[in-house]
Amino acid sequence: MARRLRTEIAQTKPFASLEQEVCLEVQRTSQIVIRWVVDALKPSGLTPAQFNVLRILRGAHPEALSSSRIGERMVTYDPDLTRLMDRLEAAGLVRKSRDTEDRRVMKVNITKAGLDVVAAASIAVERKCRESLSPMGERKLGTLANLLEEARGSAG
Secondary structure, eight states: OOOOHHHHTTOOSOOSOHHHHHHHHHHHHHHHHHHHHHHHHGGGTOOHHHHHHHHHHHHHTTSOEEHHHHHHHOSSOOTTHHHHHHHHHHTTSEEEEEOSSOTTOEEEEEOHHHHHHHHHHHHHHHHHHHHHHGGGOHHHHHHHHHHHHHHHHHTO
């Protein structure tokens, strides 16, 4: 199968290696998937990082999670998690409180409004991903998921 990446990025010379080509394929594909998610989230007003945090908190609900635990579970790294939490709190989507045992630790709970927003946003994102990826078929998607997991595992 002929690959189109060189054409897409207007590169005239061959890649230095197959590994370089694969790294660029993954990066390019990641950016396209992020665009799908951004478009699907537009009606909710959420960013992908906010959506990620709300999904994590929905999964932990009714338990609260510390900010550090949320950061560990995020799909994409966000260096400014504190500000992100502040924006979610200002929007009424999360509630922050100090840990009773360690006052330095901030605990975060999702609110009813947060649960409602993440539910609607999840439907939109799922619809977009299904619409975009289902033409590949279940077998190819399973193979792709396995290969991506293997690549992440081999990265150490």
